[in-house]
Amino acid sequence: MTALEKAENLLVGAEACWQNNSFEGCALCCYAAMFWAAIATLEYFGIKQTKWTHGGLQNQFGLECVKKRKAFPEKFGDYLTRGYRLRTRAHYERDEVSRKEAERLLWHAREFIQAVKEVLGKQ
Numbered sequence: 001m002t003a004l005e006k007a008e009n010l011l012v013g014a015e016a017c018w019q020n021n022s023f024e025g026c027a028l029c030c031y032a033a034m035f036w037a038a039i040a041t042l043e044y045f046g047i048k049q050t051k052w053t054h055g056g057l058q059n060q061f062g063l064e065c066v067k068k069r070k071a072f073p074e075k076f077g078d079y080l081t082r083g084y085r086l087r088t089r090a091h092y093e094r095d096e097v098s099r100k101e102a103e104r105l106l107w108h109a110r111e112f113i114q115a116v117k118e119v120l121g122k123q
Helices: 003-019 023-044 054-068 074-092 099-119
Strands: none
Touching (some): 003 099, 054 074
């Protein structure tokens, strides 16, 4: 399975969680989808690693894909960072992820993956 395929599968999971009012699950899947889509993009540009940390991936995506190559607007780096924060809260804290927060992250994940597909010529 390619990184992009994994991202698309995780987005399907996010959609299913959203439909079932599982907002924490939605947040987890949305971030994971963007994480794998970012990996797909970095690999497309020849930047490959066997393991990625969340911070390392966010930094490399911002540097290589947003700043250096200008393949994405800055907001996509922000989507990844904010998605990570909400994912961390959903996974490790007792605070609930609200419907509005999950919905916003789902919109961002959809937009992120669509943009990655366009850059990779997969659309």
